[in-house]
Amino acid sequence: MYFPFLTSKVQCGESVLDIANRQNAHSQTIALRGSLALFQLVGRQHELNQEVNSFSISHSDACVKIWGYYAVIHGQDFSFYRHPIAKFDISRTEDIYDLWVPGHFLRICYVIDMPTADDLVNQTA
Known part of the structure; x- marks a missing residue:
């Protein structure tokens, strides 16, 4: 993890980009939980609701995927989601x-x- 809002994972091979995507999703879930906890301490968690707050870059020797991550807050409960930003062949x-x-x-x-x-x-x- 470079910053709490950016992670990057590299894998080589045909099908291992999915592994990098899952590793990034795990890291970003941890980062978003931390950000959400910080904002909850001061009662401003609504500012994070459904807003992209972090990004990940997953790449192999042939492909790059960029994802945006966000939380959806329902009262005291929350869920984390990712949204594809870009995918391209290198x-x-x-x-x-x-x-x-x-x-x-x-x-x-x-x-x-x-x-x-x-x-x-x-x-x-």
Whole structure:
């Protein structure tokens, strides 16, 4: 847990993103209970009712999911829920390494191997 309002879990593999989501949900439930208890001490728990108060980021080597967490307060009882904020695929970043990096690396090597103006002056002297 980075802060009481942000958690992040990383898992690798096809189906393990659900494990990261459950771990984040557990951590966020604990964090929301703490926030709710704090607000209850001063009688301001209504400010947290049905408002997203924390976030989690779950990701694998291919996918990222961002969730928002909130409490629903019914008198002295409360329940915790999560809402999906975003989901996106990050596997296309491999194309950067496979397609773009080789040409960029060659360009850098070419520039490093180029003689500078000082080198040219020293060669003619």
